[in-house]
Amino acid sequence: MPTIKIDGRTIEVTKGTTLLEAAQKLGIYIPRYCYHPKLSISGNCRMCLVEIENAPKLATACSTEAAEGMSVFTGTDKVKTARRDMLEFLLINHPLDCPICDQAGECGLQDYYMKYSLQKSRFRQEEKVRRQKRRAVGPHLVLDNERCILCTRCVRFCAEVTKTSELEVMQRSDHSYIDLKEGKALDNNYSLNIADICPVGAFTSRDFRFKQRVWFLKKTSTVCLGCATGCRMTAHHNENTIYRLVPLPNSQTNTWLCDHGRMTYKAVQAGDRLSKGVIKNGLIDLEPALREAATRIDEAKSEAAVLGSPWLSVEDNAALARLAISALKTVNFCFEFSSGQGIKDGILVNEDPAPNTAGAGLLKAAHGGVSLEELSGRIASGRIKVLVTEARAAGLVKTALKTSGCRLIVFAQNRSEIPAGAYATLPYASYFETPGTFINYQGLRRRTNPAVRPADGVKPLWNVVNKLAAYSGTSLGLDSAENALKDIKL
Ligand code: SF4
Ligand code: SF4
Ligand code: FES
Numbered sequence: 001m002p003t004i005k006i007d008g009r010t011i012e013v014t015k016g017t018t019l020l021e022a023a024q025k026l027g028i029y030i031p032r033y034c035y036h037p038k039l040s041i042s043g044n045c046r047m048c049l050v051e052i053e054n055a056p057k058l059a060t061a062c063s064t065e066a067a068e069g070m071s072v073f074t075g076t077d078k079v080k081t082a083r084r085d086m087l088e089f090l091l092i093n094h095p096l097d098c099p100i101c102d103q104a105g106e107c108g109l110q111d112y113y114m115k116y117s118l119q120k121s122r123f124r125q126e127e128k129v130r131r132q133k134r135r136a137v138g139p140h141l142v143l144d145n146e147r148c149i150l151c152t153r154c155v156r157f158c159a160e161v162t163k164t165s166e167l168e169v170m171q172r173s174d175h176s177y178i179d180l181k182e183g184k185a186l187d188n189n190y191s192l193n194i195a196d197i198c199p200v201g202a203f204t205s206r207d208f209r210f211k212q213r214v215w216f217l218k219k220t221s222t223v224c225l226g227c228a229t230g231c232r233m234t235a236h237h238n239e240n241t242i243y244r245l246v247p248l249p250n251s252q253t254n255t256w257l258c259d260h261g262r263m264t265y266k267a268v269q270a271g272d273r274l275s276k277g278v279i280k281n282g283l284i285d286l287e288p289a290l291r292e293a294a295t296r297i298d299e300a301k302s303e304a305a306v307l308g309s310p311w312l313s314v315e316d317n318a319a320l321a322r323l324a325i326s327a328l329k330t331v332n333f334c335f336e337f338s339s340g341q342g343i344k345d346g347i348l349v350n351e352d353p354a355p356n357t358a359g360a361g362l363l364k365a366a367h368g369g370v371s372l373e374e375l376s377g378r379i380a381s382g383r384i385k386v387l388v389t390e391a392r393a394a395g396l397v398k399t400a401l402k403t404s405g406c407r408l409i410v411f412a413q414n415r416s417e418i419p420a421g422a423y424a425t426l427p428y429a430s431y432f433e434t435p436g437t438f439i440n441y442q443g444l445r446r447r448t449n450p451a452v453r454p455a456d457g458v459k460p461l462w463n464v465v466n467k468l469a470a471y472s473g474t475s476l477g478l479d480s481a482e483n484a485l486k487d488i489k490l
Contacts (some may be wrong), residue, residue, distance in 0.1 A: 004070040017073055019061040020048055030074055031083060031112055033090075033199045034151040038255050039160055045090070045151050047112065049082045050074050056422035058117055080116070085115040092333035093129040093397055094200075095146045095172065103201030105214040109149070129174055136168075138186030140259055141195060141203055145177045148202035154178060154194045160187045161256065161347065178202070188377050190347060196246060201455045205244065207263070212236075218450035221248050223438060225311070225431055226261035227340050228352035230440030233257055235432060235451040241269060242432060242451055252444060256476075265432060268452065272415035274427035275455040284474045286427065286457055290464070293388075293409045293424040294471030297328065300385035300407075305332035305375060307397065309390035310339070310354030312461060313436025313448070316390075316428075317356075318484040319462035319476070321363045323388065332384060334375040335363035337396070341441040350441055358439035366488040376400040388468075390461075391417040391425070411461050426468070429454040429462035435481060436460075436489065445490065 033045035043063040053071035130144035231254040306324035324333035339352040357468020380400040391412035431448040466478035
């Protein structure tokens with residue numbers, strides 16, 4: 001446990017701690033480009049140079065381990081000059097792209113130039129080394145070699161995190177550039193993390209490019225519902241439109257996001273988003289759709305069934321449980337979903353594609369109900385006349401529904417989700433529009449937070465369920481999401 005001093009402040013650190021990490025613990029920020037806490041140390045950008053007492057030269061803080069008795073200085077004239085020189089060096093061949101660069105506003109070069117340099121270039125523009133400009137290097141990324149500062153974060157990410165090694169540094173010295181290895185495309189399921197970790201505008205997201213200047217974006221922390229891992233993330237949005245999802249690194253679950261998860265916001269603002277009900281194939285206002293669905297439920301009485309959903313929040317499943325127990329007074333309800341859970345790709349993606357299998361299980365624990373197998377059997381045998389469920393959950397009993405004659409009433413957000421043969425479809429608010437509780441595969445409770453507003457008339461699912469019951473003549477008393485939770489132990 002070496003004890004060292006940084007800028008006169010003493011700190012004891014574990015063996016192997018670098019000076020950069022030790023400084024961070026003291027709240028002292030040392031600039032860096034190539035360093036990333038989740039990648040191996042490369043020590044190539046030299047932005048993190050610090051002075052060590054009695055050492056003949058400046059040292060890179062990201063690669064120098066703390067040793068007993070060291071006294072380190074992060075803000076001496078020598079250090080400041082070195083930072084300015086490194087920035088001048090990195091900017092020699094950098095193009096004057098800021099006005100048209102997507103990274104502007106969150107660029108490491110812009111930020112450090114303002115903070116540590118502010119000097120004029122001594123190099124003439126015509127002497128700059130030219131590099132290949134924008135080109136697509138995979139389904140999600142564009143690479144602009146001229147903006148690259150060769151920090152190699154992207155190369156190390158592909159070698160160490162995804163282990164797909166698509167990238168490498170070609171050539172030597174000022175001829176160096178990043179490129180794809182022969183025959184490779186940057187199409188791994190984590191490729192968009194490269195746009196995040198590239199400290200400049202060399203790698204940018206094809207999806208996000210030129211959609212929005214970053215300083216207009218508002219940020220809402222939420223959780224990804226792309227699978228049972230439940231990665232924490234931030235939705236970046238402006239004027240009721242989501243523009244991108246980025247990871248919210250945390251020690252419990254995720255540093256990164258997978259590309260599939262990043263694209264989950266698309267459905268919220270897709271052209272087939274439902275704001276009205278659908279009866280058979282025809283669009284109809286929500287109230288008449290609710291009335292029609294309630295009439296069919298009433299006809300079926302205790303032969304109606306409710307299937308919860310591992311894609312819905314605990315609140316929305318709780319509302320469905322109340323519908324089954326208080327309004328339908330049926331024993332035909334199911335909140336039990338078994339799925340293999342665990343990371344299947346060694347990084348983040350879960351075996352279970354649904355985000356809330358564990359959360360739905362809380363309703364099973366509170367109210368019992370039948371197993372999915374049992375419910376499927378009852379549907380297949382024709383004993384269930386109407387099934388109320390969420391669109392994707394309907395897929396779990398697809399085979400049973402086929403020849404059963406059972407009427408399907410589903411809750412769906414997009415037209416593309418509606419299962420074939422559905423009798424009535426009722427729209428509901430997405431979890432980018434309404435709060436909800438989800439329990440991930442580790443048993444961690446996570447909340448979604450609304451980043452955007454739903455279309456007029458589109459309400460959270462618990463609210464739609466409350467109205468549906470009211471049309472059947474029962475008050476479920478669901479006046480808030482919290483109220484839906486009162487029967488269960490979270
Ligand atoms: S493309 Fe970006 S991440 Fe990759 S080496 Fe260049 S600056 Fe670094
Ligand atoms: S691993 Fe799962 S929870 Fe994480 S970003 Fe991907 S889809 Fe979302
Ligand atoms: S951050 Fe230390 S050399 Fe790049």
